[in-house]
Amino acid sequence: MSIRSKLFATVALPVLSVSVAVPPAVADSLTKPFEVAQEGGGQSDQELLLQQQRQAEEEAARQAAEQQRAAEEEAARQAAEQQQRAAEEEAARQAAEQQRAAEEEAARQAAEQQRAAEEEAARQAAEQQKAAEEEAARQAAEQQKAAEEEAARQAAEQQKAAEEEAARQAAEQQKAAEEQKAADKQKAAEEQKAADEQKAADEQKAADEQKAADEQKAAEEQKAADEQKAADEQKAAEEQKAADEQKAADEQKAAEEQKAGGETAPAVEPQPQTGEGQPAPGTEQPQTGEGQPVPGAEQPQTGEGQPVPGTEQPQTGEGQPVPGTEQPVTAEQPQVQQPAPEVVDTRTEEEKVKIADDPAATDETVVLPVENGAAVLDSDKDADNAGGNQAREERQKLREELRAKEEDAPPPADDAAAQAAIAAEIQADLPQKIEANLNEKGTRVDEAPVFVVPETTNIVNNTVINNTVINNNTTVNNITNNITEVKIVEQIDNRVILGVGDQIFVRGDDRPRLRYDAEETYYDQLPRGRTRETIVRPGGYRIVTVYNRYGDILQRSRVDRDGNEYLMIYAPERDEGPRPAIIDVGYELPPMRLRIPVRDYIADVSDDPDRDYYQFLAEPPVERVERVYTMDEVRHSARLRDKVRRVDLDTITFPTGSAEVSMSQAKTMRKVAAAMEKILAKDPGETFFIEGHTDAVGSDRSNLVLSDKRAESVASLLTEVYGIPPENLATQGYGERFLKVRTQDAEQQNRRVTIRRVTPLVRPVAQR
Numbered sequence: 001m002s003i004r005s006k007l008f009a010t011v012a013l014p015v016l017s018v019s020v021a022v023p024p025a026v027a028d029s030l031t032k033p034f035e036v037a038q039e040g041g042g043q044s045d046q047e048l049l050l051q052q053q054r055q056a057e058e059e060a061a062r063q064a065a066e067q068q069r070a071a072e073e074e075a076a077r078q079a080a081e082q083q084q085r086a087a088e089e090e091a092a093r094q095a096a097e098q099q100r101a102a103e104e105e106a107a108r109q110a111a112e113q114q115r116a117a118e119e120e121a122a123r124q125a126a127e128q129q130k131a132a133e134e135e136a137a138r139q140a141a142e143q144q145k146a147a148e149e150e151a152a153r154q155a156a157e158q159q160k161a162a163e164e165e166a167a168r169q170a171a172e173q174q175k176a177a178e179e180q181k182a183a184d185k186q187k188a189a190e191e192q193k194a195a196d197e198q199k200a201a202d203e204q205k206a207a208d209e210q211k212a213a214d215e216q217k218a219a220e221e222q223k224a225a226d227e228q229k230a231a232d233e234q235k236a237a238e239e240q241k242a243a244d245e246q247k248a249a250d251e252q253k254a255a256e257e258q259k260a261g262g263e264t265a266p267a268v269e270p271q272p273q274t275g276e277g278q279p280a281p282g283t284e285q286p287q288t289g290e291g292q293p294v295p296g297a298e299q300p301q302t303g304e305g306q307p308v309p310g311t312e313q314p315q316t317g318e319g320q321p322v323p324g325t326e327q328p329v330t331a332e333q334p335q336v337q338q339p340a341p342e343v344v345d346t347r348t349e350e351e352k353v354k355i356a357d358d359p360a361a362t363d364e365t366v367v368l369p370v371e372n373g374a375a376v377l378d379s380d381k382d383a384d385n386a387g388g389n390q391a392r393e394e395r396q397k398l399r400e401e402l403r404a405k406e407e408d409a410p411p412p413a414d415d416a417a418a419q420a421a422i423a424a425e426i427q428a429d430l431p432q433k434i435e436a437n438l439n440e441k442g443t444r445v446d447e448a449p450v451f452v453v454p455e456t457t458n459i460v461n462n463t464v465i466n467n468t469v470i471n472n473n474t475t476v477n478n479i480t481n482n483i484t485e486v487k488i489v490e491q492i493d494n495r496v497i498l499g500v501g502d503q504i505f506v507r508g509d510d511r512p513r514l515r516y517d518a519e520e521t522y523y524d525q526l527p528r529g530r531t532r533e534t535i536v537r538p539g540g541y542r543i544v545t546v547y548n549r550y551g552d553i554l555q556r557s558r559v560d561r562d563g564n565e566y567l568m569i570y571a572p573e574r575d576e577g578p579r580p581a582i583i584d585v586g587y588e589l590p591p592m593r594l595r596i597p598v599r600d601y602i603a604d605v606s607d608d609p610d611r612d613y614y615q616f617l618a619e620p621p622v623e624r625v626e627r628v629y630t631m632d633e634v635r636h637s638a639r640l641r642d643k644v645r646r647v648d649l650d651t652i653t654f655p656t657g658s659a660e661v662s663m664s665q666a667k668t669m670r671k672v673a674a675a676m677e678k679i680l681a682k683d684p685g686e687t688f689f690i691e692g693h694t695d696a697v698g699s700d701r702s703n704l705v706l707s708d709k710r711a712e713s714v715a716s717l718l719t720e721v722y723g724i725p726p727e728n729l730a731t732q733g734y735g736e737r738f739l740k741v742r743t744q745d746a747e748q749q750n751r752r753v754t755i756r757r758v759t760p761l762v763r764p765v766a767q768r
């Protein structure tokens with residue numbers, strides 16, 4: 001290889017290589033020597049080439065260094081720019097990441113704060129909701145209370161307005177009815193007048209003819225009467241002569257005995273006359289249906305108005321005579337009444353008031369401190385009617401003996417104390433017996449059964465209560481009950497007048513009144529002639545009553561829709577052998593002694609309208625109750641009813657012969673009805689007994705029916721106007737038997753209704 005080739009290979013080729021890598025201007029300067037050398041044809045010497053090569057290398061090195069430096073600086077600058085750019089990008093990235101992390105953290109914190117805020121808001125909302133609910137509940141309670149009070153006030157006002165409107169409408173209806181009645185009466189009177197005038201003309205002719213016959217008959221009867229009078233006067237003269245002779249003989253005998261030093265015998269005085277010329281008790285002969293005396297004089301009354309054995313018996317609480325009376329009254333046989341012995345009370349008004357304030361301080365008969373006031377106790381009225389003053393004296397003596405024997409305990413403090421002696425003996429198996437009567441299987445019948453008249457025939461029941469001997473060996477309160485047959489005297493609507501001996505009483509049927517507002521009523525026939533009546537009322541509660549074949553109540557219960565049972569009437573069955581179906585069991589008891597003031601025993605609504613009648617009616621019996629009695633025994637016995645206090649509704653002033661109650665008078669019962677409602681709210685099993693009474697004007701038969709209608713009218717009014725359930729009310733009429741004022745004239749105070757709470761007499765008090 002030539003030098004040129006070597007030079008090219010060692011110098012030119014690297015320079016060309018550099019020229020490729022460097023800019024064109026630099027490449028030109030590097031390649032220029034070679035171009036010159038080539039142009040010189042290779043004339044330059046080797047040194048020049050080497051020098052030039054060195055220069056070129058130095059220049060190339062310098063330029064390469066500069067280029068290198070520039071490249072490095074450019075690279076550094078670019079690297080710096082890239083690094084700065086990367087740093088900026090990293091910073092931006094990190095900033096973005098930090099921003100994103102910050103945003104995420106902020107979002108997380110915001111979410112947490114939002115969640116915490118929401119939880120706090122929820123908690124506060126819950127607390128506010130709770131507080132709001134409590135406040136709303138409080139306000140609702142206050143509003144409810146205010147609404148109830150307002151409703152009660154409005155109800156009271158509406159009730160008052162309704163009552164006033166009802167009273168006004170009733171008054172208008174009454175007025176219209178009276179006007180219509182007057183018009184009808186006027187028309188009937190005119191028609192009757194025309195008929196009467198025609199009848200009078202016809203009767204006048206017959207009367208003229210009858211008059212002639214009557215005058216003839218009267219002349220004959222007068223002649224017979226004159227002859228009878230002469231015979232009676234002759235007989236009386238002979239009897240008087242015999243009496244005078246006997247008196248003279250007795251006086252002669254007494255004188256002789258006195259002279260001989262013996263005791264002086266009491267003179268026999270004639271029997272005194274009382275009242276309307278009727279002989280005093282003990283001398284009058286009982287009259288038969290023909291007005292003829294029965295052999296043997298009537299014996300004096302004793303004790304509870306109870307005759308001694310073999311004498312005439314007084315009437316019982318149902319208008320029912322006790323055994324030993326005369327033949328029964330029938331529809332064909334008119335009643336023959338004997339005037340009651342007159343009672344002559346010589347005590348002053350001041351003395352009567354003093355006794356009424358403290359009856360326990362005396363053994364005398366307590367009477368109302370008013371003019372002609374009758375005895376306070378109905379059993380004393382019975383005795384007065386039967387025996388007059390003599391009966392009063394005998395009862396006073398018996399009370400003195402009872403006081404001496406300390407047989408009169410203080411009044412019971414409550415119903416349980418009144419029944420203390422009987423509670424234990426009947427409580428053991430009582431629930432089982434009550435449940436058996438409610439659930440006993442029977443035979444369903446389609447119609448209400450008809451009760452039969454008691455079949456009572458000649459049963460003798462002798463009970464000696466006290467063997468005290470008074471007045472001619474008379475045993476006091478020795479009962480001989482000879483029951484005669486019970487007969488139907490008359491039937492009026494749903495009432496039957498029954499006759500026993502020479503006395504009558506009325507028996508009504510309460511079942512129509514009990515079915516008031518009933519949804520359903522059905523009957524089951526039970527063994528031993530019993531009937532079970534079930535009345536279903538609104539609200540799902542039932543009234544279940546078990547009757548015997550005569551209609552007497554054996555048990556009455558109120559069962560609510562939850563099955564809770566409230567006993568109302570129940571007396572354990574007593575197996576004493578044959579016993580009269582109608583009898584006053586009160587005659588087996590000694591005379592009653594009233595030991596509380598009359599004002600605490602009788603509440604007159606007209607005299608004391610603002611009295612607390614709830615407290616009065618809730619009071620216990622005034623003496624101990626010997627056993628639980630049936631409702632019929634209470635109906636028949638004044639002595640039993642005397643054990644409990646009474647409210648006289650003397651604001652219900654019935655017109656003569658009427659049983660209607662106007663709405664204006666019904667309003668006077670409001671406080672008594674409210675007291676009854678309060679008692680029933682405490683014990684739904686209470687029973688109230690409503691008695692109807694009349695004055696003495698009219699016949700016994702009509703007065704019995706009228707008094708029973710009055711009792712039923714008041715019971716219906718209590719139910720329909722004041723909401724007292726009918727099953728808690730029992731009724732009975734007594735006619736004119738228990739007068740409040742002793743008079744045979746029309747007397748408003750005797751036309752009254754009386755209410756008693758008889759629960760402790762007809763139900764064990766331990767039951768609800």
